[in-house]
Each structure stands twice: as structure tokens, then as C-alpha cells.
Amino acid sequence: MKDRTASSSTTEKEIVGKAAANVIEDGMVVGLGTGSTTAYAIKELGRRVFEENLEILAVPTSYQSEMLSIEAGIPLTTLSQHPVLDIAIDGADQIDSDLNAVKGGGGAHTREKVVSMSANHFIVVVDESKISDRLDHYIPVEVLSYSRNLVCNQIKTLGGNPTTRMATRKDGPVITDNGNFIIDASFGVIEDPLSLSKELSGCTGVVEHGIFHNVSEVYIGKKDGSFEIIS
Numbered sequence: 001m002k003d004r005t006a007s008s009s010t011t012e013k014e015i016v017g018k019a020a021a022n023v024i025e026d027g028m029v030v031g032l033g034t035g036s037t038t039a040y041a042i043k044e045l046g047r048r049v050f051e052e053n054l055e056i057l058a059v060p061t062s063y064q065s066e067m068l069s070i071e072a073g074i075p076l077t078t079l080s081q082h083p084v085l086d087i088a089i090d091g092a093d094q095i096d097s098d099l100n101a102v103k104g105g106g107g108a109h110t111r112e113k114v115v116s117m118s119a120n121h122f123i124v125v126v127d128e129s130k131i132s133d134r135l136d137h138y139i140p141v142e143v144l145s146y147s148r149n150l151v152c153n154q155i156k157t158l159g160g161n162p163t164t165r166m167a168t169r170k171d172g173p174v175i176t177d178n179g180n181f182i183i184d185a186s187f188g189v190i191e192d193p194l195s196l197s198k199e200l201s202g203c204t205g206v207v208e209h210g211i212f213h214n215v216s217e218v219y220i221g222k223k224d225g226s227f228e229i230i231s
């Protein structure tokens with residue numbers, strides 16, 4: 001599993017991934033996020049399915065989480081079959097004290113937003129490095145490839161600095177699981193995440209951006225091996 005953040009945070013990620021997986025009960029339909037932290041939750045859920053006969057169904061948010069879930073032996077379903085989920089578990093790139101989150105460092109935020117908005121409860125699992133008083137992380141914005149320049153201009157009008165995300169092991173841009181481009185937009189310190197969220201949603205050509213306002217609880221993994229829950 002590729003970890004896009006410091007390897008020193010692996011233990012913290014594992015702690016919260018496992019903790020969130022242990023909240024899941026028999027009969028639940030669960031949304032499974034994307035990234036290195038959620039991967040630990042998926043692995044733990046697979047262990048519980050196998051060793052504890054835990055009976056769940058899961059909706060993955062990306063090809064990555066689908067592949068990991070299949071590998072872990074977790075039965076999958078779709079939002080068409082189960083439009084309302086009990087719980088969604090996912091990571092984040094940054095989260096502030098009001099539980100506004102930035103997601104999409106792995107390009108999966110569009111499906112992650114759909115899945116988490118379909119859930120009655122949304123648990124975010126992070127290590128301490130993701131916590132910040134205010135959001136200043138770049139905002140991933142998934143766009144129709146056709147609209148790339150138009151969206152970049154709209155982001156500039158909003159005071160942002162847009163960069164098209166490029167692939168690392170392929171020439172050219174990253175193509176999302178939905179077949180679109182990603183523009184990473186830096187805004188410095190974001191004074192009003194809700195306003196920016198609305199403005200980005202209003203840009204023509206934007207599919208979805210990575211600011212989330214629907215977090216129920218955050219599990220924060222600590223370096224000393226403990227974790228804290230904030231809600």
C-alpha cells in the first residue's frame with residue numbers, strides 16, 4: 001500500500017483504522033473510504049468477517065478500496081442496492097476544529113462524498129498530523145477534462161492558485177476513477193470553508209471538490225499508541 005504521508009505515522013493510522021472497524025456491528029451496511037488509513041480499517045473488517053463471522057455489506061469508494069475489500073473477503077454491495085448506509089469510514093488530508101475536512105489527496109473525493117453523504121454516521125480516521133486549527137491544505141477539485149481551463153480561471157477569480165494534477169507513472173494528467181481530471185487549488189488559509197465550498201460547487205465544469213462538512217466523529221491516532229475521538 002502506497003502511503004502518501006510520512007511512514008512515521010503508520011502506527012497511528014493503524015490504531016484508528018482498527019478502532020473504527022471495531023465499531024461496526026452485524027447487519028450493518030458500511031461505506032469504505034480510500035487511502036492508507038482506511039486500508040487498515042478494511043483489513044481489520046476483513047479479519048472480523050473471517051474470524052468473528054461478522055455479517056456486513058460494504059460499498060467501496062474507489063477501485064483501491066474495492067480491490068482491498070475483495071482481497072480482505074468483505075462482501076460488497078452498491079448504492080443502487082443500499083442507498084442508505086449505516087456508517088462510512090474514511091481518511092482525510094486535513095481537518096479543522098469545526099470538523100471541516102479536506103479530502104481527495106488520492107483523487108477519490110467525489111465518490112467518497114457521495115458515499116459519506118449516503119451514510120447515517122461518518123467516521124474520519126486520521127493521525128495527529130492531519131489536525132489543524134484552520135484549513136490551509138490545497139483543495140482537490142475533480143473537473144470534466146473539457147472544462148479544465150474554464151475551471152482554472154474560475155478558481156483564480158476566487159483567489160486560488162490552480163494546478164492540474166499530473167500522474168507520476170504515466171505521462172500526462174491524473175485520470176480519476178470517474179474518468180475526469182483533478183485540479184489542486186491552493187487558497188492559503190481558508191477563512192470560511194463553507195463559503196468556499198459553495199463557491200467551488202458553483203463553478204461550471206466542476207464535478208466535486210474535496211471540502212467536506214458532514215463529518216460526525218474524528219478518530220485521531222497518537223504517537224504514544226492511544227487515540228482520541230472528537231465530535
Ligand SMILES: O=C[C@H](O)[C@H](O)[C@H](O)COP(=O)(O)O
Nearest residue numbers: 035036037091104106107108
Ligand atoms: O482521495 C483520497 C482520500 O480522500 C483519502 O481518504 C485521503 O487522501 C487520506 O488518505 P491517507 O489516509 O492515505 O492519508
